[in-house]
Amino acid sequence: MSLPSISVRSGLGIAPTLLLVPFFTLLLDGCTPQPQVDQDALVELGTYLFFDNRLSGDASISCATCHDPDHAWADGTALSQTYPAADGFRNSKSLLNVSQRSNYYWDGGPAGASVANVTAEMIGGKLFLNLNDRLLTERLKQIPAYVDLFEQSLAEIPSYEGAIRALEAFQNTLTTQGSTPMGETAQRGSAVFESNCASCHSGEGYTDGLPHAMRVPENPDITADPLRHTAFRLYLKDHNVPDHMSLREDPGHLAQTGDERHRAAFITPDLRQVADTAPYMHNGIFDTLDDVVAFYSDGGMDLSLEESSDLIAFLESLSGTIPHIEEPEMPPYEVSQNWAEVSN
Amino acid sequence: MRALLRIPFAPLFLVLALFVIAAATISVSAVKQEAPSLAALGAPPIPSDNPQSVDENGFPLSDDPKVELGKMLYFENRLSGDASVSCADCHSDEFGFSDGQDLCLAYQGTGNWRNCPTVVNSAYQDQLFWDGRSDRLEDQAKGAATSAVEGHGHPDMMEERLRQIPEYVDRFEKVFGTEWPEGDDIWRAISAFERTIIQPDTPFDRFMRGDQTALTDDAKAGMGLFLGKAACIQCHTGPLLSDQQFHNVGVPDNSKLATDPLIQITFRFQQFGRGVPPEIYDVVKSDLGLYLGTKQPEDMGKFRTAPLRYLKYSMPYMHNGSFFTLEEVVDFYNDGGGTNDFEALAGSSTRSDLLKPLGLTDEEKRQLVAFLESTSGEEIKIERPVLPEYDVFATPANSGN
Numbered sequence: 227m228s229l230p231s232i233s234v235r236s237g238l239g240i241a242p243t244l245l246l247v248p249f250f251t252l253l254l255d256g257c258t259p260q261p262q263v264d265q266d267a268l269v270e271l272g273t274y275l276f277f278d279n280r281l282s283g284d285a286s287i288s289c290a291t292c293h294d295p296d297h298a299w300a301d302g303t304a305l306s307q308t309y310p311a312a313d314g315f316r317n318s319k320s321l322l323n324v325s326q327r328s329n330y331y332w333d334g335g336p337a338g339a340s341v342a343n344v345t346a347e348m349i350g351g352k353l354f355l356n357l358n359d360r361l362l363t364e365r366l367k368q369i370p371a372y373v374d375l376f377e378q379s380l381a382e383i384p385s386y387e388g389a390i391r392a393l394e395a396f397q398n399t400l401t402t403q404g405s406t407p408m409g410e411t412a413q414r415g416s417a418v419f420e421s422n423c424a425s426c427h428s429g430e431g432y433t434d435g436l437p438h439a440m441r442v443p444e445n446p447d448i449t450a451d452p453l454r455h456t457a458f459r460l461y462l463k464d465h466n467v468p469d470h471m472s473l474r475e476d477p478g479h480l481a482q483t484g485d486e487r488h489r490a491a492f493i494t495p496d497l498r499q500v501a502d503t504a505p506y507m508h509n510g511i512f513d514t515l516d517d518v519v520a521f522y523s524d525g526g527m528d529l530s531l532e533e534s535s536d537l538i539a540f541l542e543s544l545s546g547t548i549p550h551i552e553e554p555e556m557p558p559y560e561v562s563q564n565w566a567e568v569s570n
Numbered sequence: 571m572r573a574l575l576r577i578p579f580a581p582l583f584l585v586l587a588l589f590v591i592a593a594a595t596i597s598v599s600a601v602k603q604e605a606p607s608l609a610a611l612g613a614p615p616i617p618s619d620n621p622q623s624v625d626e627n628g629f630p631l632s633d634d635p636k637v638e639l640g641k642m643l644y645f646e647n648r649l650s651g652d653a654s655v656s657c658a659d660c661h662s663d664e665f666g667f668s669d670g671q672d673l674c675l676a677y678q679g680t681g682n683w684r685n686c687p688t689v690v691n692s693a694y695q696d697q698l699f700w701d702g703r704s705d706r707l708e709d710q711a712k713g714a715a716t717s718a719v720e721g722h723g724h725p726d727m728m729e730e731r732l733r734q735i736p737e738y739v740d741r742f743e744k745v746f747g748t749e750w751p752e753g754d755d756i757w758r759a760i761s762a763f764e765r766t767i768i769q770p771d772t773p774f775d776r777f778m779r780g781d782q783t784a785l786t787d788d789a790k791a792g793m794g795l796f797l798g799k800a801a802c803i804q805c806h807t808g809p810l811l812s813d814q815q816f817h818n819v820g821v822p823d824n825s826k827l828a829t830d831p832l833i834q835i836t837f838r839f840q841q842f843g844r845g846v847p848p849e850i851y852d853v854v855k856s857d858l859g860l861y862l863g864t865k866q867p868e869d870m871g872k873f874r875t876a877p878l879r880y881l882k883y884s885m886p887y888m889h890n891g892s893f894f895t896l897e898e899v900v901d902f903y904n905d906g907g908g909t910n911d912f913e914a915l916a917g918s919s920t921r922s923d924l925l926k927p928l929g930l931t932d933e934e935k936r937q938l939v940a941f942l943e944s945t946s947g948e949e950i951k952i953e954r955p956v957l958p959e960y961d962v963f964a965t966p967a968n969s970g971n
Contacts, residue, residue: 357718
């Protein structure tokens with residue numbers, strides 16, 4: 227079995243292994259000793275799976291559909307797409323530096339989320355890849371190249387849990403390197419940022435990880451498009467939002483907590499690579515950083531034109547080098563040889 | 571009566587055949603003590619929790635608003651996961667309310683592993699799906715529409731899509747009295763429509779009701795064989811020509827199981843999804859049939875006795891579409907059925923001991939096929955309904971502001 231080679235530039239070295247430990251412990255509970263994991267093979271497997279449409283119910287979309295390497299691992303649109311025959315009502319978040327995040331969803335998502343269980347939710351969720359976990363396993367078993375990679379990486383036959391581990395290992399490699407050297411304007415912008423933005427966009431990831439209601443304008447496409455409205459109402463219903471049949475405004479974090487104080491509040495987004503991940507806000511309502519800065523300036527920051535452009539220069543300086551990964555050629559299904567004799 | 575006298579079967583059965591005319595049923599005490607018999611088809615049962623309007627003889631009326639709604643939903647792609655397929659794709663009037671394939675069409679990106687049974691006369695069945703895992707149409711419709719390899723629809727998603735279509739909102743309100751379309755009412759409406767897709771007016775039924783001219787001489791001779799020498803009546807009894815029980819007759823595996831990756835995926839997925847124990851999942855290579863539901867080893871390889879109606883239009887036959895013609899089916903039984911090897915897995919053979927080589931002559935086979943064709947009647951055709959569009963402006967969320 228020869229596979230097309232994939233070049234994955236991981237800047238993390240040993241770090242992903244450490245990050246994986248708690249999840250492994252959960253998965254392999256009672257299953258000791260743990261087999262040696264071949265991390266490179268696991269990342270290679272995860273790379274294939276990330277781009278593989280067969281990870282969706284009707285084999286039409288993959289993780290990369292909404293987390294596209296050509297759009298800084300988001301999708302470049304205001305509202306992401308969903309599984310076919312509905313459409314999205316939130317902006318796709320970039321996966322860059324996802325391993326360093328503790329929040330993955332605009333509305334905060336369920337408590338205790340991790341890269342692994344968000345990945346599982348994206349595969350199984352009816353608005354996302356919408357694939358039954360066992361059907362996933364049986365599909366992977368029908369692809370000899372994956373059988374080999376599972377054996378090489380995890381010393382096991384293809385499994386749903388193993389696929390999640392591989393996808394997590396791959397996503398953990400999506401880290402940016404360095405940042406853009408700050409010029410004079412960016413340095414001035416840094417001061418503007420410190421005094422106006424840093425109370426919420428705090429810390430290394432430029433986020434406090436907390437929900438805030440910023441009165442971001444609603445995106446009218448969500449209620450004007452029946453397919454988006456379908457997904458919106460279904461999501462609210464699934465989260466027991468009481469007025470889901472008549473609600474026009476995205477209730478944000480309230481959907482997760484049921485707490486009125488969280489209505490229309492969204493988790494402060496990470497700002498690393500922000501210049502690369504337009505459009506902005508939970509509903510993609512702003513196309514450019516100028517729009518975003520104007521929104522906050524009008525909302526009370528009251529920045530001068532020079533302060534605004536300095537701030538934008540600062541935000542642009544936060545971008546580092548984005549890992550470049552070529553979409554691999556997908557290994558095909560193959561018929562099980564000696565079907566009658568081999569084990570299922 | 572002259573026609574009957576020419577029927578070439580044993581005098582015992584000639585006598586019995588006379589009872590057909592008198593009582594519209596036949597008792598064959600020689601075959602079974604319970605006296606299995608054939609009968610004309612009456613009105614289908616209507617479940618009390620899903621009423622629909624019927625005529626003075628109890629036959630469902632097609633102009634009932636529930637039936638009209640059900641017909642629309644039967645053609646409604648938006649019930650499937652990616653809005654790509656509807657009930658009508660696999661149960662099309664072009665193919666006898668089946669799909670003309672040996673193995674049924676499947677959801678995109680998947681394969682199917684069984685033949686698609688006809689909807690015609692399914693209203694009368696107590697056992698639906700080849701392994702009998704549903705006992706009513708409401709349950710069958712939901713099962714097929716939500717299976718990951720068939721419709722892959724999610725009930726909440728279907729409900730939400732219908733709520734975005736004003737005409738459905740109105741129709742559900744009129745039929746079910748709810749403000750919004752509700753998931754379970756989808757299956758009620760579709761089942762009410764399916765209860766109108768019946769064919770009780772066939773030469774066989776007319777014969778059983780006393781019209782001696784309804785069957786050709788060949789068909790009458792075939793009926794005699796059915797009751798006698800061919801012994802079909804052992805399992806194919808009653809108005810459906812099915813005992814609605816389960817038997818392993820040794821139908822050969824469909825060869826696609828060994829050659830099509832998507833079908834191999836589905837085969838394993840079904841074993842796992844139905845909770846087959848790992849030691850059996852690992853080694854099984856043939857459809858376990860009834861066992862998938864009961865987990866009783868003696869049920870391995872047993873399938874629902876197919877109703878022998880509407881056969882002219884609903885080929886191919888058997889649970890995996892192994893035979894495309896009735897002649898092949900008759901040859902299969904004439905040879906005493908087939909073999910499969912569930913013995914190792916089940917501990918003992920699960921194959922029916924009712925099957926014996928029949929020793930039918932070519933003429934007898936032809937007569938038997940003529941009888942099997944007499945239970946079909948006119949082909950049922952339906953007009954494809956116009957389906958309504960999504961319309962966002964009619965939803966309350968958009969009626970304000």
